[in-house]
Amino acid sequence: MIFNMANVCKNYGNTEVLSNFSTSVEMEEVVCIIGPSGCGKSTILNLISGLAEPSAGEVANYSTAISYVFQEDRLLPWRNVYENIHIVNQNCSTKACLSLIKDVGLQGFEGYYPSELSGGMRQRCSLARAFNFEADLLLMDEPFKSLDYNLRIEMISLLLKLWDSTRKAIVFVTHEIDEALLLGDRILLLSSRPTKIVKEFKITAPKKCRKLADLQMVQIRSEIIKSFQAGI
Numbered sequence: 007m008i009f010n011m012a013n014v015c016k017n018y019g020n021t022e023v024l025s026n027f028s029t030s031v032e033m034e035e036v037v038c039i040i041g042p043s044g045c046g047k048s049t050i051l052n053l054i055s056g057l058a059e060p061s062a063g064e065v066a067n068y069s070t071a072i073s074y075v076f077q078e079d080r081l082l083p084w085r086n087v088y089e090n091i092h093i094v095n096q097n098c099s100t101k102a103c104l105s106l107i108k109d110v111g112l113q114g115f116e117g118y119y120p121s122e123l124s125g126g127m128r129q130r131c132s133l134a135r136a137f138n139f140e141a142d143l144l145l146m147d148e149p150f151k152s153l154d155y156n157l158r159i160e161m162i163s164l165l166l167k168l169w170d171s172t173r174k175a176i177v178f179v180t181h182e183i184d185e186a187l188l189l190g191d192r193i194l195l196l197s198s199r200p201t202k203i204v205k206e207f208k209i210t211a212p213k214k215c216r217k218l219a220d221l222q223m224v225q226i227r228s229e230i231i232k233s234f235q236a237g238i
């Protein structure tokens with residue numbers, strides 16, 4: 007197990023965000039979180055990472071280090087692509103860094119600054135940086151939100167490739183069902199506040215060869231949509 011949340015309550019003033027919320031994630035597992043806007047998804051990541059403290063209950067973190075990809079890319083504007091990726095891991099050789107840059111399709115842009123990159127390129131850079139940081143737990147908060155559908159699907163396969171070679175545990179927050187279907191070993195479907203896990207789906211098909219048209223995917227997508235329509 008890489009972390010465990012047991013009966014966690016989180017309030018901000020009078021806003022009850024989480025009430026007796028419990029979940030855990032195993033080593034190497036990819037867990038996707040889907041839920042209505044404002045239900046507390048970012049709050050859950052903040053609690054796991056220690057950026058926020060629970061009002062009650064327990065958050066146990068067994069990871070050696072955490073890499074956090076925030077809702078916005080947070081690249082350093084005064085550093086180029088190479089430097090933004092290299093800076094998080096001083097043990098990373100030039101060769102390894104350049105190879106990672108190639109993996110995310112930014113070869114030739116090593117010297118570009120974030121302001122000179124498109125939104126998709128910045129996301130690739132931030133993905134490479136997250137994987138370059140020596141962490142065994144990766145928290146990702148809607149990292150592909152600003153990308154078009156094709157680019158998002160491309161980024162998911164890139165993420166899967168990087169996951170396959172590093173086997174970091176990942177908690178991935180998204181509003182996009184397809185992203186969760188392609189990526190998750192489990193999908194947690196959250197209610198509105200105070201947030202509970204309404205349903206949990208296990209996806210058994212190996213991540214590498216999933217197709218959105220596969221029967222299991224179609225069934226899970228339809229259950230998630232039904233839950234949304236029922237006003238979770």
Ligand SMILES: Nc1ncnc2c1ncn2[C@@H]1O[C@H](COP(=O)(O)OP(=O)(O)OP(=O)(O)O)[C@@H](O)[C@H]1O
Nearest residue numbers: 018019021023041042043044045046047048049050
């Ligand atoms: N630091 C904070 N101070 C006060 N209230 C907060 C703080 N962080 C979050 N909240 C409140 O907690 C609730 C959950 O916020 P959170 O950002 O976790 O939602 P979310 O599910 O990530 O939403 P979205 O999908 O829009 O990103 C919201 O009502 C928000 O106003």
Ligand SMILES: [Mg+2]
Nearest residue numbers: 047048077147
């Ligand atoms: Mg959020």
